[in-house]
Amino acid sequence: MQTVISQTNIKSLKLLNRGKVRDIYDLGNEILIVATDRISCFDVVLPTPIPEKGRILTEMSHFWFEKTKHIISNHISPRRLEEVISNPDELAILSGRSTIAIKAKPLPVEAIVRGYISGSAWEEYKRYKTVCGLKMESNLVESSKLTEPIFTPSTKAIDGKHDENITYSQMEDIIGKELAEKIRQISKDIYIYAANYALDRGIIIADTKFEFGLLDDKLMLIDEILTPDSSRFWPKNGYEPGRPQPSFDKQFVRDYLLSIKWNKKPPAPQLPEDIVKQTTEKYKEALKRLTKFCEP
Numbered sequence: 001m002q003t004v005i006s007q008t009n010i011k012s013l014k015l016l017n018r019g020k021v022r023d024i025y026d027l028g029n030e031i032l033i034v035a036t037d038r039i040s041c042f043d044v045v046l047p048t049p050i051p052e053k054g055r056i057l058t059e060m061s062h063f064w065f066e067k068t069k070h071i072i073s074n075h076i077s078p079r080r081l082e083e084v085i086s087n088p089d090e091l092a093i094l095s096g097r098s099t100i101a102i103k104a105k106p107l108p109v110e111a112i113v114r115g116y117i118s119g120s121a122w123e124e125y126k127r128y129k130t131v132c133g134l135k136m137e138s139n140l141v142e143s144s145k146l147t148e149p150i151f152t153p154s155t156k157a158i159d160g161k162h163d164e165n166i167t168y169s170q171m172e173d174i175i176g177k178e179l180a181e182k183i184r185q186i187s188k189d190i191y192i193y194a195a196n197y198a199l200d201r202g203i204i205i206a207d208t209k210f211e212f213g214l215l216d217d218k219l220m221l222i223d224e225i226l227t228p229d230s231s232r233f234w235p236k237n238g239y240e241p242g243r244p245q246p247s248f249d250k251q252f253v254r255d256y257l258l259s260i261k262w263n264k265k266p267p268a269p270q271l272p273e274d275i276v277k278q279t280t281e282k283y284k285e286a287l288k289r290l291t292k293f294c295e296p
């Protein structure tokens with residue numbers, strides 16, 4: 001059964017947060033992260049949901065948590081949804097799009113790893129030949145692959161403010177040298193592992209963002225990982241440095257919004273049916289390539 005969910009309202013649980021895409025509920029020592037079918041583009045949530053998106057991204061994130069647990073432990077709880085939700089209607093809505101996660105104390109920084117230069121990093125490089133204060137080689141063009149992935153932390157936005165890039169030494173000041181070094185190393189290790197894995201399946205993970213939390217002083221990976229919502233996914237086919245790359249998932253949406261000359265300010269316009277359909281297909285394709293295609 002296909003249920004399109006743009007917002008959840010689970011009466012039996014306390015809502016903690018509604019992000020751009022996910023609704024978070026309190027479960028005491030755990031949280032329930034619900035990935036809806038909302039999509040954001042140019043940082044604005046669109047009024048039209050994308051069927052299957054929430055389920056596909058949940059499956060993808062769970063896939064990566066499982067695949068990377070040899071590198072770092074993560075927040076996935078062993079409890080099943082049926083153990084926390086008994087109402088059959090609520091179960092139908094939540095099933096496949098939910099993560100029961102052990103509640104940790106989130107660290108106030110985002111751990112970004114970049115294997116390619118794009119977005120805000122490219123903007124900074126054009127002006128100063130640096131990325132988050134790191135001196136870079138001088139011959140990069142837009143979307144160039146870096147000789148080695150770099151770690152570029154940011155602050156975590158509070159109340160709808162934008163995240164701000166910080167230097168590694170600012171990160172050390174915020175969370176301490178020891179934790180900063182651990183997070184930098186682990187983030188790079190996960191990125192390198194996942195980027196190689198995805199590249200073999202035709203997807204370039206240009207950059208990605210991780211969040212970490214502490215549980216009794218133990219570091220763990222939290223939030224979602226390695227989805228197109230937390231990363232830049234580019235099709236490997238057609239990759240060409242020197243220009244922006246098409247986004248694997250949102251390209252149809254972006255092209256459409258640009259074609260109608262939307263000013264990128266809310267409210268965003270509705271999406272036509274064919275754009276919605278093609279976008280669902282792209283999410284399905286990404287999931288299939290990563291999880292079901294030429295499994296070693």
Ligand SMILES: Nc1ncnc2c1ncn2[C@@H]1O[C@H](COP(=O)(O)OP(=O)(O)OP(=O)(O)O)[C@@H](O)[C@H]1O
Binds near residue numbers: 018020075101105211
């Ligand atoms: N295991 C966990 N324990 C505690 N907090 C967590 C855990 N996993 C994720 N979180 C937190 O839950 C929140 C998820 O919010 P979400 O990312 O959906 O929305 P947002 O950050 O408010 O806005 P945006 O949609 O722009 O990202 C984040 O603040 C994240 O740090």
Ligand SMILES: [Mg+2]
Binds near residue numbers: 019
């Ligand atoms: Mg967030």
